[in-house]
Amino acid sequence: MTQTPSPAPSPAPSPARPPLDIATDEFAALLRVVGAEAVRHLERLDSAPIRPATTGEESLRRFAGPAPEQGLGASALDGLRQVAEHSRVGNGRFFGYVMGSGEPVAALGDFFASVLNQNATAWRSGPATAVIERTVIGWLAEALGCSGFSGTLTSGGSLANLMGLAMAREAKAPANESGSAGGVVYASTETHMSMGKAVALLGLGRHNLRLIPADADLRLDPAALRAAIAADRAAGRTPIAVVANGGTIVSGAVDPIAAIVEVARAEDLWVHVDGAYGVAAALVEPELFEGLADVDSLSLDAHKWLYQPLDCSVLLYRDPAAARRAFSLTDDYAASLSADPVEGQVFFEETIELSRRVRALKLWLSLRYHGFAAFRESIAGNIGHARLLARLVEAEPTLERVAPGPLSAVCFRWVGGDPSEADEVNAAILERVNARGRVYLSNATVHGRFVLRACVTNHRTTDADVRAVVEEVLAAAPQASA
Structure with missing residues (x-):
């Protein structure tokens, strides 16, 4: 009797890919699109207007709307070019605020x-990146x-300054048994918000x-502090800390740190330097x-x-003990069980944050x-640019420099009209300059006056x-537009 052969077994069905997963070749294709758009953005930096010619209504029309129920797939990336074209451009003529230039290698x-x-x-949560963070802290x-000095990386200067003052409070005036804590913090009127x-x-x-009134050079006076x-x-009252400016946000004034430290040590105060800028x-x-x-x-x-x-x-x-005194509080599930000086490292014992993105890798x-030498050269170049701008302002009879500054910020204004209308006229000049899109400036108040401000950090x-x-300000001045 002939025996019927058994049918060959059917191949096992491929497991369904999880809905949010994509194949690595698909990811590589997406990466090429994103990379091309990033390169295109960098290539257009110098030619694009700094402030995009758009409105809030147009932004809503382009980028808001209902959430998609079904995914768009690779076509979702089609919107990246519009995002770039409707964003501020960080080229070398952006002088507003204090904004870094997004160095491309760091972006990678x-x-x-x-x-x-x-x-x-x-x-234990990120062995390589934990060591890298400690390394760059030591380098800086x-x-x-x-x-x-020890340290941590934070989201910004506001958090770094908050943490610095939290350490000051716990070091000099910790909460008593009733839970209350107090103390006075000193800074100049030029301190950051x-x-x-x-x-x-x-x-x-x-x-x-x-807030102690700043002197004529916009610096904290140690005698007034005392x-x-x-x-x-x-x-x-209980004095606990003094904040020294390591470059004010408006004019770049640097407080006399050594003299402030001398006062603080005599008075047993914590010294924090706001050096964010x-x-x-x-x-x-x-x-x-x-x-x-x-x-x-100090913050940076x-x-x-x-x-x-x-x-x-x-x-x-x-x-570091001062940081742990301020921020150490650990549940059993998060406690480090290692006594190894490297493997036992826990940043959350020295910072407010528990979940923390890896900020150290880009730095x-x-x-x-690039090497530190390239950064030193770039910073020195920016300071030189500010000094060039100061000279150009001082050479123009209708422009006035209104504050000294040793760093890369220059405060000035147009003075070619009625002094009683100077604030309003300079506000109008600022709007016209920024609308033209060639350069971008910010404004500030110095000695009670509205001024134009250019800060070079690019x-x-x-x-x-x-x-x-100077060319754009003079072009936007009333005498040029009359």
Whole structure:
């Protein structure tokens, strides 16, 4: 009897791909599209208007709307070009605010950090990135003349300043058994708005931020600081900290840090330097920051004058125990069980954040690719650009420089008309300049006057870009448009 052969077994069905997963070859294809659009954006930086010719209504029409129920697939990337064309362009003629230039190698590091998707909260959560963060912290501390300082990377200067003052409070006036804490924090009237927020969030109260009038050069006066501390002590208050500006956001004024440290040490106060904008200049002009190595904590925004993409800020501090005293609170599930000095590293014991994106990889990659010398050269170049702009302003009879500044910010205004109308006229000039799109300036108030402000923190800026500032302001002035 002939035996019927058994049918060949059917191949097992391929497992269905999870709905949010894509094949690596598909990812590679998407990456090529994104890369091409990124290159196109960089290529058009110099020719595109800095402020896009768009309105809020048009932005809503293009980018808002109902969420798609079914995915668009690769065509979803078609919107990237419109996003770029309706975004501010960070070329060398953007002088508004204090905004870094998004150095491209660092952007690649940012991208790769997102692909890795590590939680930069402890060594065990991201072994490589934890060591990299500690490494770049050490590099920056040494470069600033603060060898031996510890630190963490934060989202921005506001958080770094908040954490610095939190350490100050816990070091000098910790909460008592009833839970109340108090203390007075001193700063100049030129201090950044983040300080008011910090004292409020810390429960000290904004009334305990003592703003001391800045001197004619917009710097904190140590004698006035000493007098304010004495007055508060006489009134029964508890001074705890002083904030020194390592480059004010308006004019770039640098407070006399060494003299402030001397006062603070005599009074047993914590010294925090808000160097979010300007302290990177210590890499090229350390004499401006004499006493920096003697402070207790300092902030530095790498996404400002170290040209990194947002977000990447640095908080450095002398004593890690002070950070742990302020921020250490761990549940069993998160506690490190390792006594190894590397494997037992936990950032969340020294920072507010528990979940933390990897900010260090872009900075590490950027510094390794270019070297510190390139950053020093770029910062020095920006300072030179600011000095060129100051000379150009001073050479124009209808322009007036209104504040000294040792860094890369220049405050000035048009004075060719009726002095009683100067504020309104300069506000109109600012709007016309920015609308034209060739350069972009910001505004500020200096000695009660509305002024135009140009701040150079872009590695792409050239002398020609700086000359364009004066050209555009004069072109927008009433005498040119009459």
